[in-house]
Amino acid sequence: MNSPDTTRIGRRTVLGAAAAALAGGRAAHAQKPTKITVWTWGGTERFQRRVDAFKRLFPAVAARIEVDVVSPGKQDGEVYQAFRLALASNTNMPDMVQMNYIGMPEFAEAGVLADLGTMMKPHVGDLVDGARQLATYNSTTIAIPYQMKGKVWFYRKDLFEQAGIDPAAVKSFDDYMAAGRRFHEKHPKSYIMNIGRTPIHYWYFMILSNWPETHVADRNGKFRILDDARFGTLIDWLKTWRSSGIAFDTDDFSPTWQPAFADGSICGSPISNWMTDFLPKFAPEQGGRWGLTLWPEFNRRGSEAGGGIMTIPEQSRNKEAAFEFAACMFLTAKGSVDEWERTGNPTVLKSAQQEMLDRNAGMTRPAGLTDAQWTVMPNNYFGRDFLRPVLDSFNQFNVFPYDPAALAEIDIMRRETEAYIAGSKTRDQALQAMQTAMTAQIGNPYKT
DSSP, X not given: OOOOOOOOOOTTOOOSOOOXXXXXXXXXXXXXXXXXXXXXXXXXXXXXXXXXXXXXXXXXXXXXXEEEEEEEESSHHHHHHHHHHHHHHTOSOOSEEEEEGGGHHXXXXXXXXXXXXXXXXXXXXXXXXHHHHHHXXXXXXXXEEEEEOOEEEEEEHHHHHHTTOOGGGOOSHHHHHHHHHHHXXXXXXXXXXXXXXXXOTHHHHHHHTTSTTXXXXXXXXXXXXXXXXXXXXXXXXXXXXXXXXXXXXXXXXXXXXXXXXXXXXXXXXXXXXXXXXXXXXXXXXXXXXXXXXXXXXXXXXXXXXXXXXXXXXXXXXXXXXXXXXXXXXXXXXXXXXXXXXXXXXXXXXXXXXXXXXXXXXXXXXXXXXOHHHHHXXXXXXXXXXXXXXXXXXXXXXXXXXXXXXXXHHHHHHHHHHXXXXXXXXXXXXXXXXXXXXHHHHTOOTTOO
């Protein structure tokens, strides 16, 4: 998930000279005990478990590399802002920054992220297609991918069956609306989805990522909101879902969102595969009742914020050590399968997918796990074949061509869409306001 932030850096605003590029042929290994600092969001606990796994799985490497985890904020937008400040002051520079792909173009265009092409070269061939998209920006290898965020539709199998709805038969937008009405007629206290007055930020690019050749702005700085009819389709869908009565009235991650799953108000969610980690905790008593499938065909392709990546600042003093740590955890079968077992993030490696599937199919309750812990394990909660739809979503994976102002663009799209949903602006007024605000407030996203 990503958090909008309207402030961005410019190519020439970073104080201090960038560190020299990696010397050709230099080994991508730390040669002496080295301490690296990794920035993440949402606290340090989750990432620290990766560090603990690193020590357990790769003790010889861990003896040479010490990892210090820092969390500058609760959401990724706060990490980006902290990184901007570090670049501007040329102090407290991290060695690795966790990002969502959507936040990376700003820094890549500014030239403040290391080109990882040489170090990634031995690994690129083993990345699945979508992960290769996540590793690059503007034909430059700029990141280590660790999490693909494919589009997955979660639905209550038992209640869909009672309503006579086959998700595989839901193909068009009209099919989806009809299924939503049929579901609510059969289950008057339940809904096929949820959306409120302020649709969550990830809806926008998750929907737009379905369509090829969709850009918010071109390289000349011309915004395309009024020229591309799909922006109108986007806001029409959001308003239709909100006003049609097929959706429970709440937005994702609002205070009423989680309880609505638990009490059966929300019985479907077109979202991303990371929901496999959240849903069991939201509604632990509903294990075995939820199914996973692809989004309906009318908006099946794409991704949510692209996915999770690790980047290395050009000014990092420990590029090789930072890369070696990330390579161990995300670019080896041992590390990536362990990552999946701990976090639910499916491996991005071709060579490790079958091992992951085999382990999932044969997994039994691990020793030492409490009843409560086993209840919310995804392979127990959703069933042992739940990974298949997730991997199918990777076959539909596409990263939206985000520009350096993507986070500011989301803010503007959200504000004007919310006005359209509330009825204070017409459709044409909302789209025109988007175009005008982006032109005035952002200018050319590719220039300062």
